[in-house]
Amino acid sequence: MRLAFATGINGEFANNGSLPWGVPIKEDMNHFVKFCANKVMVMGYKTWLSLPETVQKKYKTLVVFTRKDDTYYNFKGLKFIVENMSQFESFIEFLSQCEDGLDQKTEYCVIGGAGIVESSLKHLEIFDAVLHTLVDPKEYELPHTQTISNSLITRLDTSFKNQDPFFYENDNFSITVTEYYRN
Numbered sequence: 166m167r168l169a170f171a172t173g174i175n176g177e178f179a180n181n182g183s184l185p186w187g188v189p190i191k192e193d194m195n196h197f198v199k200f201c202a203n204k205v206m207v208m209g210y211k212t213w214l215s216l217p218e219t220v221q222k223k224y225k226t227l228v229v230f231t232r233k234d235d236t237y238y239n240f241k242g243l244k245f246i247v248e249n250m251s252q253f254e255s256f257i258e259f260l261s262q263c264e265d266g267l268d269q270k271t272e273y274c275v276i277g278g279a280g281i282v283e284s285s286l287k288h289l290e291i292f293d294a295v296l297h298t299l300v301d302p303k304e305y306e307l308p309h310t311q312t313i314s315n316s317l318i319t320r321l322d323t324s325f326k327n328q329d330p331f332f333y334e335n336d337n338f339s340i341t342v343t344e345y346y347r348n
């Protein structure tokens with residue numbers, strides 16, 4: 166199981182249905198696409214809505230969490246597994262009991278939203294690898310609409326070894342991409 170997410174230097178995570186820094190940052194996306202390749206993407210419903218249609222269509226199977234019934238099942242012809250997952254502790258049990266032949270051999274990548282990432286950071290023991298991108302804007306502050314506590318994010322440093330950061334600069338941002346793996 167993998168986890169991938171990005172935050173600003175003050176934990177900024179989301180802003181009114183999109184990213185705090187606006188459009189996705191190319192260097193971050195390159196890492197993200199590679200890190201999530203061939204994985205079943207796991208996300209909250211609003212994260213699903215935030216993805217461009219081209220990205221939505223890329224994935225054959227997704228897990229989208231909802232507290233509603235099966236409203237989104239087979240939405241736009243995609244195979245969705247929609248589940249009310251109120252107990253994050255039972256995440257692996259939940260995934261292993263999914264219908265349609267998915268089991269623990271399937272590799273998953275959790276990508277958001279904020280509550281799901283926060284819960285994930287409190288249960289890092291279930292993850293084999295985490296991708297975290299830190300975005301530092303050069304000329305302005307990112308909106309603080311939806312944030313993730315930096316004290317939770319620093320759990321990555323104590324829970325994993327072999328950190329291998331990549332640094333990028335463009336006109337607007339300095340970006341640090343860290344891939345965390347277990348030994």
Ligand SMILES: NC(=O)c1ccc[n+]([C@@H]2O[C@H](COP(=O)([O-])OP(=O)(O)OC[C@H]3O[C@@H](n4cnc5c(N)ncnc54)[C@H](OP(=O)(O)O)[C@@H]3O)[C@@H](O)[C@H]2O)c1
Binds near residue numbers: 177208209210279
């Ligand atoms: N910075 C990043 O790396 C990153 C990554 C992904 C997304 N984002 C941004 O995050 C925002 C979307 O995230 P969000 O936090 O607002 O929403 P979200 O978690 O993606 O979606 C919230 C919805 O997911 C369902 N859900 C969430 N947790 C659940 C649980 N434990 N059990 C059952 N259902 C659950 C509920 O759906 P129902 O209402 O259908 O019940 C809930 O309303 C967007 O702005 C997006 O751009 C940022």
